Amino acid sequence: MKLNKLIVLVGMISTLMLIAGCGADEQDEIVIYSARNEQFVQDLLDQFEEDTDIEVTALHGAEPLQIMEERENVQADVYISNDLGALGYLDQEGLLQGHDFEGIDSIPSDFRASDNAYFAISARARGFIYNEDLIDREDMPTSAEDLFDPEWADVENGYAITRGGNGGMIGHVSALRYEWGDERTAEWIDSIQTNAAGIFEGHGDIRRAVGEGQHAFGLVNNYYFHQQLLEPDNNDVGFIYLDQDEDDMGAVANAAGAGLVNGGPNPENGIAFMEWLLEPENQVQFVGESLELLINAEYGASYPEEVEPHIVPFDELHVQDMPITELGNYFEDTRALIEDSGLDLELR
Amino acid sequence: MRQMMSKIKQHIKTFSQTPFSSAVRQKWLLMWHHNPPGKVLFLIGIAIAFIMAIPLFYVIQRSATAGVDRWMRLLDERIPSLLWNTFSLAFMVTLFAVVIGVSLAWFVNRTNLPGAKYWRWLLALPLVIPPYVGAMTYIIVFGPSSWLRGFFEQSTFLGDYPINIYSFWGVFFTLTMFTYPYVYLIASASLRKMNRNFEEVARSQGLTTSQIFWRVNLPFLRPSIGAGAILVSLYVLSDFGAISMLRYVTFTAAIYYQRAGFDTESASVLSLVLIIATVLILWVEARTKSKSNYYQTSNQFREPEQLSLGRWKWFVTGFVWFIFFVSVILPIGVLIYWSYIGIQHGALDHRFFEFAFNSFRLSSFAAIISMALALPLVYLKARHPSIITGVIDRISYVGYALPGVIIALGFVFVFNNHLPILYNTFYVVAIAFVVRFLPQALQSAEASLNLVSPRVDEAARSLGYPPWKIMYKVIFPTIRPGILAGGALVFVSAIKELPATLMLRPPGFDTLAIRVHYEASEALYHQAAPPALIIVLISLIPLRYLLKKY
Secondary structure, X not given: OHHHXXXXXXXXXXXXXXXXXXXXXOOOEEEEEEOOOHHHHHHHHHHHHHHHOOEEXXXXXXXXXXXXXXXXXXXXXXXXXXXXXXXXXXXXXXXXXXOXXXXXXXXXXXXXXXXXXXXXXXXXXXXXXXXXXXXXXXXOOOOHHHHHOHXXXXXXXXXXXXOOOOHHHHHHHHHHHHHHOHHHHHHHHHHXXXXXXXXXOXXXXXHHHHHOOOOOEEEEEHHHHHHHHOOOOOOOEEEEEOOOOOOOOOEOEEEEEEEXXXXXXOHHHHHXXXXXXXXXXXXXXXXXXXXXEEOOHHHOOOOOOOOHHHOOOHHHOOEOOOOHHHHHHOHHHHHHHHHHXXXXXXXX | OHHHHHHHHHHHHHHHHHHHHHHHHHHHHHHOOOOOOOHHHHHHHHHHHHHHHHHHHHHHHHHHOOOHHHHHHHHHHHHHHHHHHHHHHHHHHHHHHHXXXXXXXXXXXXXXXXXXXHHHHHOOXXXXXXXXXXXXXXXXXXXXXXXXXXXXXXXXXXXXXXXXXXXXXXXXXXXXXXXXXXXXXXXXXXXXXOOHHHHHHHHHOOXXXXXXXXXXXXXXXXXXXXXXXXXXXXXXHHOOHHHHHOOOOOHHHXXXXXXXXXXXXXXXXXXXXXXXHHHHHHHHHHHHHHHOOOOOOOOOOOOOOOEOOHHHHHHHHHHHHHXXXXXXXXXXXXXHHHHHHHHHOOOOOHHHHHHHHHHHHHHHXXXXXXXXXXXXXXXXXXXXXXXXXXXXXXHHOHHHHOOHHHHHHHHHHHHHHOOOOOOXXXXXXXXXXXXXXXXXXXXXXXXXXXXXXXXXXHHHHHOOOOHHHHHXXXXXXXXXXXXXXXXXXXXXXXXXXXXHHHXXXXXXXXXXXXXXXXHHHOOXXXXXXXXXXXXXXXXXXXXXXXXXXO
């Protein structure tokens, strides 16, 4: 009987709280969808809340296709993505909206849409994270092309890639299509799909698996290497930037940034967020714990001492000559190409 | 003249209408066994059944219109391997859960196992640990960056670390450890009811103890083994959390991933296959059950005899301790250890309380609605039995067998297309919970209502109450404990729920379960442990009720 009384009490309290919860909707708010890992974004959003008193409602891990699906019933004001291809694609579909943001001039024109509907803050390059206990740097592949060779399947513990639907993988394949054309790219996808020893949900899983020695190396973005260096153990890892020789294609790059959603419920706050984000200290904060490379390196993103010596500034890298804003043109077809070439978009 | 005209008219009217409408009325009454429910009650029942059936209907409809190409591609590439992954896992987990559950029930109830009185409920405790929480603790203990592995690597004589938790065997082990109590509890109940006379007859015919077990006890246990096996296998089919954490892919996980990649058509195709598979399992179980009847004679019941374990005593005690250690002490110990570290690092910040509040708000909402809906449904079923109430009842149990991902998928369609106002509100999640967990409230309310004589209703009706008023004024107060117990069960299930919340939650609405899932996937165990521990503690609430039930 005691239990029953408790339950009735709990029920009554919660009903009261429900009613109380409904009345609190008056505050100034903004809805932000983010494809990035929550760890990297939450502090930034908290800072925005503190600076502006605008309440942030965030959905982390949101796919660009969710913005697509909600086009008749728009929910988000701003979309933060770690794949400029996704932002470009949404823009082409008319789901983002240009605006003359204050402070937009700080972003190089290669890293923003012509109407500024989206812009990038931080950049990353693709490469291999490898476990120094399992494989020597000299023995590592140095080019994306090397992965055509089945010999890499025979390396001790093999190598790891992400599922095909991962934003970083989509961006990489789009860049290869730009460089090689579809047929060769399809062969490449088929090779890595056949030869990889592990296919993971995301890059965080890969860096941990490589650090732990589950796989010899893995195809990731460079900042995952930086993150693994910060781990208290399993941090004997190195990193190879791909295709760095002069006549190579250069490392495939991508960037993270934000776009203003067309017809969002709080348009003014959306603009306010974008302009706030462009302030130098907030650009630094955007990089935050992700340990990516700030495009405006002069604003001085600070890295922990374990990571600092391993940072290669973006302008010192030999980067593929494709403008990153091109990625949007490839986004949709790339997903289909990946799937048709035998690499599943989702884990199987 | 006028009078005559109207009389003729009247005559024509009755002539043309009465036979037909009275035939319908006759049929209607016959269908209800001359006891039709009141209009209000009936409409409530129909409305609930309608809501319950929506997700199922939508998923089937979407999969039927998914197109031949998509079907062919999935049938060709995905479905065979998914079938194998899913059913090999379900089979192995069920088999071992039955073996472990039945043997533990046997040792605890029928032998002189030391401390059997305590083991009786201690061995049911894994039920309060959601398998995804269990999976997380096993990853911490046995995973690739565990202390255990370090121990192996440092020692020279042990060789390579043999455990890969991210494998079929890892998933199998985890799910078995946290589902065997279903079998254990049900088998314990039947073992306690077993009449000693049968065994004595068998013994007088010269059968040994082990022969008695195989030829007398086991046949009696078959119905309860079947019931437990169904619970376990349906659980394996529906689990998302543990399976995704251990990087295995079954139908449920595949449906979730397809939806997460916004390929809803493929998700609904896979869902239809899973629905068919679930129905098949239920059908097979129903068939085997109806073919074999075992009767317990209720008169001359004598308490079963306690067997002496003899020289097996230490082996059996070791086995029981091993299971208890692996399925309770180890996970709870790991949770407490990491919670302690987490709290020292400030895991209990304002966000944590926000998540707890969300969980609490969502689960109590689902529990209150489920309790409110359970009453008219069980009342209809118990007091006005008919084909229609039978159908309503079956439909209300849809959530019992169907994985949360399928219900959530159906709701995605409904709320995107037809109810955009509610889309992305927490009510969508809450309604999905009601569909999923209503059967628990129903079972509990039904058990209570079966103890109330229909005479009570008749008395109230003779005093002029309409049926719905009888239900709320007379029946409800009488069966309130049963309804509240059902509500508590719904509350606890809702606190633990993962996949439907992941698929339907509005932006910014994280629950404790979501936090456990997210933090664990990032290997931030000190952040994941405190919410996991709270979920476990809340799950303890209805344990007393569960133990009493079986």
